[in-house]
Amino acid sequence: MHELSIAWSIIDEAKKIASHNNASILQSIEVDVGQISGIDIDSLKFILRNISRDDNTIKDCIYKFNIINVTKRCSRCNNEYQVSRLSEICNICGCTDSTVISGNELRIASIEI
Numbered sequence: 094m095h096e097l098s099i100a101w102s103i104i105d106e107a108k109k110i111a112s113h114n115n116a117s118i119l120q121s122i123e124v125d126v127g128q129i130s131g132i133d134i135d136s137l138k139f140i141l142r143n144i145s146r147d148d149n150t151i152k153d154c155i156y157k158f159n160i161i162n163v164t165k166r167c168s169r170c171n172n173e174y175q176v177s178r179l180s181e182i183c184n185i186c187g188c189t190d191s192t193v194i195s196g197n198e199l200r201i202a203s204i205e206i
């Protein structure tokens with residue numbers, strides 16, 4: 094499952110940061126998840142909770158998720174605009190050609206130790 098490997102990557106990365114800071118307990122992990130990243134946050138939460146249960150470092154860790162909106166940059170006028178649908182056109186010049194510049198990310202935004 095996609096979310097399972099993501100969950101492990103998040104935990105591994107957060108633990109590395111914790112250990113670099115001589116911390117043995119992680120209080121919380123905040124993750125940015127792009128709207129079109131294809132990640133099922135409910136599954137991810139479920140998996141993280143299950144993995145955390147048997148691990149003292151993250152047993153009581155709180156997971157927070159920030160949904161990152163989709164932003165596109167117009168290829169004609171360089172306007173950057175947020176969209177709710179990928180098919181939305183530039184709201185300044187009406188150009189249909191654009192590049193997605195955010196909305197498909199997955200990254201640790203912060204951790205609390």
Ligand SMILES: [Zn+2]
Pocket residue numbers: 167168169170171172183184185186187188
């Ligand atoms: Zn434009």
